[in-house]
Amino acid sequence: MPNEKITLNALRSQMAQHTSDVWLALLTIDHASLSNPIRLVNDKQSLTSNSNVYEPYAFEVTLPSDVEGGEPEAEITISNIVPQIMAAIRAIDGRPTVTMGIVMRSEPDAYQFGPHTYEFATAPWDARTIRFRVRLTEFARLAFPNASFGPADFPAMF
Numbered sequence: 001m002p003n004e005k006i007t008l009n010a011l012r013s014q015m016a017q018h019t020s021d022v023w024l025a026l027l028t029i030d031h032a033s034l035s036n037p038i039r040l041v042n043d044k045q046s047l048t049s050n051s052n053v054y055e056p057y058a059f060e061v062t063l064p065s066d067v068e069g070g071e072p073e074a075e076i077t078i079s080n081i082v083p084q085i086m087a088a089i090r091a092i093d094g095r096p097t098v099t100m101g102i103v104m105r106s107e108p109d110a111y112q113f114g115p116h117t118y119e120f121a122t123a124p125w126d127a128r129t130i131r132f133r134v135r136l137t138e139f140a141r142l143a144f145p146n147a148s149f150g151p152a153d154f155p156a157m158f
Helices: 008-015 083-090
Strands: 023-030 038-041 047-049 052-056 059-062 073-079 097-104 107-122 129-136
Touching: 008 097, 008 107, 023 047, 023 052, 023 059, 023 107, 038 083, 047 107, 073 097, 097 129
Parallel strands: 038 052
Antiparallel strands: 023 038, 023 097, 047 052, 059 073, 073 129, 097 107, 107 129
């Protein structure tokens, strides 16, 4: 279940004039055709979060905007692609899912944002970078409730 509340330590880190806390993005690329999901952390060392090991890799995340009516689309740019990651991504037949969340190195099991699951929209690449544009899954974009409740149809509510 996605978390949209931050921990007390995270709040202190955000409000501090100086802090040694490091905020990290965790990225998981998964598809049925992959033997194991690709798990990356934007750091220089591996990180274990919720019993999953994330490998260090240089990437940038642009989180979706909070504009009402706007498409909740995020962008992930992975730099200096190694052949193993590129081969795994090219071998995927269909649209993989991307799960993304933000944690602090001091609290790797406590998500400060997410984790949210996205579906691929586009993934252009060149020799040095791959840029994923991902959007929230269809289920997350469904209106809730999906029916309107008016006095004519539901008189007991009014």
